[in-house]
Amino acid sequence: MAEHPRVRTYAARRRVSPLTRERLAILGPLWSLPPGPLRPAAAFGRQVPLVVDIGCGHGEAAIAYAVSHPTHDVVAVDTHTPGIARLLAAAEASGAAGSPAAGEAPGALGRSAVASMVASTMASTAVSTAASTAGARPARAATGAGPAASGVPNLRIELADAMAFLEERVGAATLDAAHLFFPDPWPKARHAKRRLVSGRLLELLTSRLKPGGHLLLATDHTGYAAYAIAQVRAHGALVPVRAGRPCWRPCGGFEARALASSREVIEIRAERP
Numbered sequence: 249m250a251e252h253p254r255v256r257t258y259a260a261r262r263r264v265s266p267l268t269r270e271r272l273a274i275l276g277p278l279w280s281l282p283p284g285p286l287r288p289a290a291a292f293g294r295q296v297p298l299v300v301d302i303g304c305g306h307g308e309a310a311i312a313y314a315v316s317h318p319t320h321d322v323v324a325v326d327t328h329t330p331g332i333a334r335l336l337a338a339a340e341a342s343g344a345a346g347s348p349a350a351g352e353a354p355g356a357l358g359r360s361a362v363a364s365m366v367a368s369t370m371a372s373t374a375v376s377t378a379a380s381t382a383g384a385r386p387a388r389a390a391t392g393a394g395p396a397a398s399g400v401p402n403l404r405i406e407l408a409d410a411m412a413f414l415e416e417r418v419g420a421a422t423l424d425a426a427h428l429f430f431p432d433p434w435p436k437a438r439h440a441k442r443r444l445v446s447g448r449l450l451e452l453l454t455s456r457l458k459p460g461g462h463l464l465l466a467t468d469h470t471g472y473a474a475y476a477i478a479q480v481r482a483h484g485a486l487v488p489v490r491a492g493r494p495c496w497r498p499c500g501g502f503e504a505r506a507l508a509s510s511r512e513v514i515e516i517r518a519e520r521p
């Protein structure tokens with residue numbers, strides 16, 4: 249692989265609340281991938297289309313994708329510990345939030361049922377997060393039953409730099425899709441090198457996506473959209489097109505704020521031929 253500069257694409261954050269620490273300690277081991285190279289069959293107990301959500305934040309889109317695509321597996325990756333902790337709590341709570349019972353096909357849920365399940369799990373975790381941040385005694389995280397007892401048995405979580413994860417643990421032609429929703433825009437020119445869409449990411453995706461696999465990118469930053477398309481075209485291995493909004497994705501914080509401010513959300517799909 250060509251040499252690409254390694255730069256930090258995320259903001260450094262230090263403070264970790266007791267609730268975050270507790271969620272990570274109890275739930276992290278249950279929901280994380282086994283260490284070492286990613287072997288989908290060992291991680292999920294089956295071999296089906298595999299999707300990585302890069303910079304998943306607190307995981308609303310990853311959970312919604314997992315619920316609405318029960319025959320796919322999803323790995324949600326972020327470096328942001330409070331976001332991953334909230335995602336863990338929501339994933340753990342998903343079994344009790346109107347999601348399909350064990351044995352029932354999650355795909356039987358309609359779009360509005362997926363949306364309300366995701367909204368209710370995310371809302372319940374937001375309440376305990378807010379209480380903890382306000383200094384209240386943190387609610388105890390679920391003791392942890394793990395994916396098998398949840399509404400998202402097809403989801404795993406990695407608290408990691410997605411670039412390092414792709415480079416060091418994901419083999420060639422492993423992924424069917426990568427999702428990159430509302431990446432940090434790093435709008436100042438001197439910070440553009442920190443954008444996730446870069447030669448390094450594109451090189452990694454070109455190798456890690458299967459032929460016919462694709463990257464889905466959404467951004468409300470028109471400058472970032474133009475930059476991303478230019479980067480993909482300059483790299484040359486993936487073919488970018490403007491795409492429609494995926495109907496399974498909840499209208500989460502970044503998208504809702506963009507629409508409330510009349511900013512367009514631009515959806516790009518870049519396919520590996």
Ligand SMILES: C[S@@+](CC[C@H](N)C(=O)[O-])C[C@H]1O[C@@H](n2cnc3c(N)ncnc32)[C@H](O)[C@@H]1O
Pocket residue numbers: 257258259302303304305306307309325326327328331408409410411428429430431432444500501502
């Ligand atoms: C603006 S947030 C968007 C979160 C989420 N995708 C959403 O739509 O709500 C961008 C996220 O990307 C994460 N991020 C940035 N660089 C990353 C990297 N190299 N590896 C993993 N996560 C990264 C940040 O920590 C942050 O949570």
